[in-house]
């Protein structure tokens with residue numbers, strides 16, 4: 001890895017508090033984290049430790065309270081709300097636990113949504129979406145509706161949607177939790193083989209130990225902090241124990 | 242994204258059809274009811290409109306509407322003719338008489354007696370025969386609708402349709418013989434009675450029991466004179482009521498407004514239609530947006546601006562408004578055509594009426610869209626990662 005390269009994500013001392021008074025919850029208590037371009041980082045930890053909150057901050061859909069968070073050297077908080085929205089549209093891809101495909105749209109249309117939001121004309125967007133669907137192994141299912149697809153197929157449509165606009169960062173929250181083991185592996189394989197690129201980073205929140213093998217690094221969180229970061233070999237060794 | 246917005250809308254067929262139906266029904270109520278009202282109001286002053294030529298109507302000062310009959314002495318005609326600024330003035334009789342059909346049944350009809358020499362005040366359109374034939378002995382001209390409807394010759398057998406009047410047929414008006422010489426097209430009357438035209442002199446023979454027959458005096462101002470000034474002069478100098486045709490229409494309408502609750506009744510239905518339409522449409526549309534809230538959240542996370550999602554919602558609303566109103570207006574127009582000429586209540590669908598109801602529908606859907614959009618605008622994109 002080139003150490004001169006700017007980190008994809010660089011967080012220092014991030015804090016986040018939800019609510020106030022009786023309902024006050026400190027979700028992040030000073031998170032330091034760097035994600036390198038070209039790596040797949042997994043974020044693991046017990047329920048409620050702040051994983052989702054952290055990737056929401058990283059993806060620019062949630063404001064943190066203190067600390068600094070830069071995406072490719074840019075502090076999103078310095079952008080206006082509108083600029084930040086456009087920045088997300090261009091630079092970030094999303095994969096959700098619940099797929100979140102629009103039921104009325106075909107696979108190709110669903111996968112094309114990020115391009116359409118960015119103002120790409122329908123025809124061009126659909127062509128690109130079809131290409132991405134092929135990459136995730138869904139050739140021939142371009143005009144199927146979500147309801148006509150299995151869970152794994154739906155999540156692969158979501159993967160195609162996350163990378164159709166060639167974002168710099170893809171964030172996934174529990175992408176395999178709603179899937180059985182085999183399907184989960186398939187989805188992870190698509191993510192690893194298709195979504196990875198030299199200048200793109202993937203951050204995947206999971207508590208699914210069966211997919212730890214796919215990680216380059218695993219960041220362990222507890223009670224609003226990163227407590228430990230493991231490199232790949234060690235993680236793989238751990239998983240194989 | 243516009244196409245995506247429409248696909249989302251069509252994707253939820255149940256709600257889509259629900260919204261369309263709601264708007265269509267509201268549109269029907271908001272077009273049909275005022276349409277019928279307009280048609281009724283039109284009959285109120287239709288008689289004045291039909292008599293296009295004279296600009297001034299003179300009458301007994303107590304007359305409040307065109308359907309009032311308070312005849313004046315014949316000598317009033319000469320007084321009006323003597324007023325400065327009056328070019329000419331002619332008598333007009335308008336009254337109710339019983340017309341006896343071949344089978345002995347009687348039908349209440351409106352008899353109009355026209356000035357013998359000029360025939361001013363005659364029907365606007367002759368369908369058959371000519372107005373001048375009124376100068377033939379016993380001649381009458383019957384309005385088209387009456388000739389085919391209430392005045393048609395009964396077949397004598399039950400269930401069989403009556404034969405429409407034809408030229409040469411003989412009727413009895415107040416036991417006096419009358420011969421049909423033509424048919425005219427007139428605006429339906431308020432009470433939809435048949436209208437029979439004859440000369441002023443012959444009208445007297447039909448109405449021997451009445452002492453005074455001069456219902457109206459139709460007058461024309463000299464060219465260059467203002468009708469309203471001459472009318473005011475006539476009123477002042479004779480003590481009679483004198484109005485321009487326009488004013489007389491308004492007075493007649495006002496009389497209907499003041500003495501019936503017709504406008505309130507129809508207005509009530511329109512308001513109910515509007516409220517129900519707005520409530521139903523707003524409710525379903527709001528639910529539709531709520532159902533899709535998580536997807537709007539996904540769009541926002543993926544870089545959709547508030548402006549884009551607002552546009553999507555507005556276009557969805559405009560589409561349902563357009564389709565719903567189209568169906569409603571189309572259905573009403575078909576209904577109007579189907580019931581046209583059946584002698585009952587007809588409907589007048591005018592451009593301002595369509596514009597008004599269309600505007601109301603637009604208001605409904607925009608309101609629904611704005612209420613729904615508020616929810617989406619306020620939505621934080623961070624909800625996408627919430628279970």
Ligand SMILES: Nc1ncnc2c1ncn2[C@@H]1O[C@H](COP(=O)(O)OP(=O)(O)OP(=O)(O)O)[C@@H](O)[C@H]1O
Nearest residue numbers: 018019025026027046047048049050051052053054
């Ligand atoms: N919108 C919110 N309002 C108030 N508290 C919140 C909100 N979102 C999260 N929290 C709280 O913040 C803490 C961290 O939540 P977060 O969702 O980041 O945890 P997580 O690690 O993703 O948990 P899980 O594994 O269950 O998804 C939790 O205690 C949670 O209850």
Ligand SMILES: [Mg+2]
Nearest residue numbers: 051052053173
């Ligand atoms: Mg979570």
